[in-house]
Amino acid sequence: MKFTLITVCYKAGDELAQTVDSVRAQTHPDIEHIIVDGASPDAATQEVLRRIDDGRALVISEPDRGVYDAMNKGLARATGEVVGFVNAGDLLEGPEVIAALAAEFAxxxxxxxxxxxxxxxxxxxxxxxxxxxxxxxxxxxxxxxxxxxxxxxxxxxxxxxxxxxxxxxxxxxxxxxxxxxxxxxxxxxxxxxxxxxxxxxxxxxxxxxxxxxxxxxxxxxxxxxxxxxxxxxxxxxxxxxxxxxxxxxxxxx
Incomplete structure (x- = not known):
């Protein structure tokens, strides 16, 4: 079962990096991670976006009309059977969370x-x-x-x-x-x-x-x-x- 996790951010820097690490630590094998950034102007966020844009995440960085507009942009690109949101700075509580949810959805x-x-x-x-x-x-x-x-x-x-x-x-x-x-x-x-x-x-x-x-x-x-x-x-x-x-x-x- 494929999951799409959507992360929205603006000038998040290191907090975004923590969230990405949390997602990439998941043991579930089929996760699509979409990151929607509101065209952050700061160097710290831009550096993190460059670092994580390595083929394991879809990165979108463009102006938006706020957090819910950014979430809708992520939804429009999602291809997973199940969708969840993990905003920049937030962490999944352990590497088995998505695997456990997949078992429940099954x-x-x-x-x-x-x-x-x-x-x-x-x-x-x-x-x-x-x-x-x-x-x-x-x-x-x-x-x-x-x-x-x-x-x-x-x-x-x-x-x-x-x-x-x-x-x-x-x-x-x-x-x-x-x-x-x-x-x-x-x-x-x-x-x-x-x-x-x-x-x-x-x-x-x-x-x-x-x-x-x-x-x-x-x-x-x-x-x-x-x-x-x-x-x-x-x-x-x-x-x-x-x-x-x-x-x-x-x-x-």
Whole structure:
């Protein structure tokens, strides 16, 4: 089973190199790695891009309209049966991760698999700040502010062909909108795998400040409306409370 891993980056330098090393350490024999760089101007990133453009990765470096546009560019070039994202600076949690996911997908009972994720300090990836602990999939959990962790979720490429990629109208929460559209609206088959899949640095757009958290929550509500559905009344409060619980209770989903 062929996997496509997509890495998006901008001025990532050594962090990009760490991610590439993590992907190349995987034991699974059939991995396509697509790196989408937003035309980084710095010498450090350019040097890393030259070094890794050795035939083992497809490197695209050109201006884009943001991270989700870059992800869509990667999706457009993907040829694997299953697609996952590992952003620059993030690491797969061990060399057997993709092999384990391939074995799970081989059961044929899921379009989407998700696992656990370690969210680490941006300056020290050994320091876990939040832990996303998954559990059995229940569609109605979306009504309580839940979503699977984007970087801990792997999806059959056919789903993107059937239901589209990231909606660029959503500047902060396009990952939520895509997961909601795939799982809640279209009812793709999803299953939890008790495996820590990724170690990723905190600091995404939806977590930068209280203002960004507020904007992200507004986009979450708009994601429901954009898909022709009415958001639950308390959704805007439940989602940030779930994030807070991940700091306080290690097992919180």
């Amino acid at each position: 059961h044929g009972d899921a379009d989407v698999l998700y696992g656990d994720a370690n969210m680490v300090d941006p300056q020290d990836i050994r320091m876990v700040r939040r832990f996303w602990k998954g559990g059995a999939y229940h569609r109605d959990n979306f009504r309580k502010g839940w979503m699977p962790p984007h970087l801990g979720t792997y999806i059959r490429r056919a789903a993107y062909g059937a239901h589209g990629g990231f909606d660029l109208r959503f500047r902060i929460a396009a990952d939520y909108e895509l997961m909601f559209r795939f799982l809640y609206k279209h009812g793709l088959r999803a299953r939890y795998v008790p495996l820590t899949i990724v170690r990723f640095r905190l600091g995404g757009a939806s977590n930068k400040s209280l203002g960004h958290v507020w904007k992200a929550n507004r986009e979450v509500l708009e994601a429901w409306r954009a898909n022709g559905l009415k958001p639950p009344p308390l959704l805007a409060f439940r989602k940030p409370l779930r994030k807070l619980a991940q700091y306080i209770l290690p097992s919180a989903p």
